[in-house]
Amino acid sequence: xxxxxxxxxxxxxxxxxxxxxxxxxxxxxxxxxxxxxxxxxxxxxxxxxxxxxxxxxxxxxxxxxxxxxxxxxxxxxxxxxxxxxxxxxxxxxxxxxxxxxxxxxxxxxxxxxxxxxxxxxxxxxxxxxxxxxxxxxxxxxxxxxxxxxxxxxxxxxxxxxxxxxxxxxxxxxxxxxxxxxxxxxxxxxxxxxxxxxxxxxxxxxxxxxxxxxxxxxxxxxxxxxxxxxxxxxxxxxxxxxxxxxxxxxxxxxxxxxxxxxxxxx
Amino acid sequence: xxxxxxxxxxxxxxxxxxxxxxxxxxxxxxxxxxxxxxxxxxxxxxxxxxxxxxxxxxxxxxxxxxxxxxxxxxxxxxxxxxxxxxxxxxxxxxxxxxxxxxxxxxxxxxxxxxxxxxxxxxxxxxxxxxxxxxxxxxxxxxxxxxxxxxxxxxxxxxxxxxxxxxxxxxxxxxxxxxxxxxxxxxxxxxxxxxxxxxxxxxxxxxxxxxxxxxxxxxxxxxxxxxxxxxxxxxxxxxxxxxxxxxxxxxxxxxxxxxxxxxxxxxxxxxxxxxxxxxxx
Ligand SMILES: Nc1ncnc2c1ncn2[C@@H]1O[C@H](COP(=O)(O)OP(=O)(O)OP(=O)(O)O)[C@@H](O)[C@H]1O
Ligand SMILES: [Mg+2]
Numbered sequence: 001x002x003x004x005x006x007x008x009x010x011x012x013x014x015x016x017x018x019x020x021x022x023x024x025x026x027x028x029x030x031x032x033x034x035x036x037x038x039x040x041x042x043x044x045x046x047x048x049x050x051x052x053x054x055x056x057x058x059x060x061x062x063x064x065x066x067x068x069x070x071x072x073x074x075x076x077x078x079x080x081x082x083x084x085x086x087x088x089x090x091x092x093x094x095x096x097x098x099x100x101x102x103x104x105x106x107x108x109x110x111x112x113x114x115x116x117x118x119x120x121x122x123x124x125x126x127x128x129x130x131x132x133x134x135x136x137x138x139x140x141x142x143x144x145x146x147x148x149x150x151x152x153x154x155x156x157x158x159x160x161x162x163x164x165x166x167x168x169x170x171x172x173x174x175x176x177x178x179x180x181x182x183x184x185x186x187x188x189x190x191x192x193x194x195x196x197x198x199x200x201x202x203x204x205x206x207x208x209x210x211x212x213x214x215x216x217x218x219x220x221x222x223x224x225x226x227x228x229x230x231x232x233x234x235x236x237x238x239x240x241x242x243x244x245x246x247x248x249x250x251x252x253x254x255x256x257x258x259x260x261x262x263x264x265x
Numbered sequence: 266x267x268x269x270x271x272x273x274x275x276x277x278x279x280x281x282x283x284x285x286x287x288x289x290x291x292x293x294x295x296x297x298x299x300x301x302x303x304x305x306x307x308x309x310x311x312x313x314x315x316x317x318x319x320x321x322x323x324x325x326x327x328x329x330x331x332x333x334x335x336x337x338x339x340x341x342x343x344x345x346x347x348x349x350x351x352x353x354x355x356x357x358x359x360x361x362x363x364x365x366x367x368x369x370x371x372x373x374x375x376x377x378x379x380x381x382x383x384x385x386x387x388x389x390x391x392x393x394x395x396x397x398x399x400x401x402x403x404x405x406x407x408x409x410x411x412x413x414x415x416x417x418x419x420x421x422x423x424x425x426x427x428x429x430x431x432x433x434x435x436x437x438x439x440x441x442x443x444x445x446x447x448x449x450x451x452x453x454x455x456x457x458x459x460x461x462x463x464x465x466x467x468x469x470x471x472x473x474x475x476x477x478x479x480x481x482x483x484x485x486x487x488x489x490x491x492x493x494x495x496x497x498x499x500x501x502x503x504x505x506x507x508x509x510x511x512x513x514x515x516x517x518x519x520x521x522x523x524x525x526x527x528x529x530x531x532x533x534x535x536x537x538x539x540x541x542x543x544x545x
Contacts, residue, residue, distance in 0.1 A: 165401070168401075168402075168403035214356045217353060221356065221357035221359065223320060224320060225348075225349075225417065225418075225421075226370055228373065234378060234381070236365060236378060236381050237368075238378065
């Protein structure tokens with residue numbers, strides 16, 4: 001379950017791991033826009049090569065990246081499948097009742113599929129090579145201009161970091177409650193959908209009650225340690241741009257120009 | 266000498282509670298003492314502790330810490346003076362890693378980062394957790410988390426350290442280690458640190474300078490541990506555990522053996538039995 005929520009950070013010592021989380025975050029976002037510049041086969045080949053090279057540089061191997069696609073496979077297939085019917089131009093391949101599949105439709109769905117793959121693969125680099133906490137720090141840092149319009153950025157960041165910190169604690173607790181309930185004869189993951197949903201009630205109620213109790217105690221502990229508000233605090237953990245971040249930005253810039261150039265081939 | 270903590274006729278009721286949790290409590294704690302607070306479950310020990318650093322506000326009466334009134338105006342001065350370690354190791358670990366957790370209190374006090382980079386390893390050194398600075402709490406034992414909690418408190422150099430059953434969720438080894446650690450720190454800091462330890466652990470309470478007994482929100486007495494723990498009759502009446510040595514003494518007395526009048530630890534009692542044995 002935690003894999004889905006947080007991505008799966010895999011520690012390493014590659015250049016990509018050492019990049020500032022903000023760099024990876026910004027480049028991931030930019031990639032989503034830049035990829036739309038590709039409009040022919042060369043463009044997509046070029047982009048695929050770039051993503052492949054980036055993945056190789058993480059030193060993690062391709063397998064973990066394909067595994068990362070699995071939870072989204074269904075979504076990708078449905079989107080691609082629907083694309084088949086959206087285009088009515090080109091030669092008709094199949095025509096049945098109100099459904100028409102044309103060559104353009106096929107080409108378009110292939111393009112959507114590839115684009116989807118590339119975006120997921122590239123953004124997965126961020127989550128696989130960056131500890132969740134650093135991602136949160138990066139978001140805080142990038143969102144800090146919003147402070148001017150009254151968004152409590154530091155409070156939000158502290159909330160996210162505390163939430164991340166409690167994920168393993170609550171998972172452990174859920175596990176032990178489940179074991180305790182199993183010992184009392186509750187069967188999880190058995191029977192129909194409603195039956196299953198029902199079997200989770202005796203898990204969720206104590207989990208919520210305890211979570212609230214924890215929150216109250218944590219609040220006391222934070223106050224006892226002098227917490228007043230989010231804005232007037234110094235920061236112990238800081239992010240730092242280094243030379244390799246410059247290199248990464250430059251490389252991405254070159255990639256973007258190259259991709260733009262492929263439009264004229 | 267000015268007491269480090271002074272309660273003057275303090276009462277406190279939780280909202281919607283029928284009974285006040287503390288009733289007309291007056292008490293002084295002297296600077297540099299190690300004070301144990303005992304009492305059965307629900308006797309008001311945690312309430313007492315939380316009143317000291319303004320986590321709870323007295324319904325009536327007044328409290329001072331080091332001469333400073335505990336009120337809204339002085340709340341952050343008070344929290345600089347009073348550090349607190351709670352029972353549950355998980356629910357007081359705020360930071361994402363050990364170092365971050367120690368830094369939390371410093372960040373709140375707007376200590377500049379360069380200073381924090383010196384203070385944090387220092388504080389961790391004192392609780393022998395330096396090697397774990399980058400660890401997340403999920404990969405620490407309960408005892409280690411509690412040691413981090415102590416480091417976090419020490420980092421801001423309080424004058425009073427309150428331990429609210431801080432060892433009760435640890436295994437016996439973790440508990441012994443933690444008590445030894447606090448004793449060590451106390452020795453190092455001497456009169457600069459006053460320790461207020463809320464505990465159900467009789468042996469821990471027995472090693473204190475003073476023992477405070479609470480019973481249903483009322484102060485039942487403040488005395489030296491040897492006086493309090495040798496009165497088995499009173500302990501039983503207050504719903505408290507009688508130390509093993511005292512139980513043994515009572516049984517021996519019933520058999521007509523002359524036993525020492527003063528409080529003895531289990532070891533002290535063993536020693537005494539050896540002496541008795543060699544005399545026979
Ligand atoms: N948040 C609360 N709201 C209402 N009543 C409370 C609250 N917390 C404690 N009480 C009540 O106040 C009284 C004193 O509680 P307190 O937690 O101070 O006891 P304690 O001596 O610390 O007990 P324990 O040894 O179980 O920790 C109890 O009767 C308790 O039920
Ligand atoms: Mg308590």
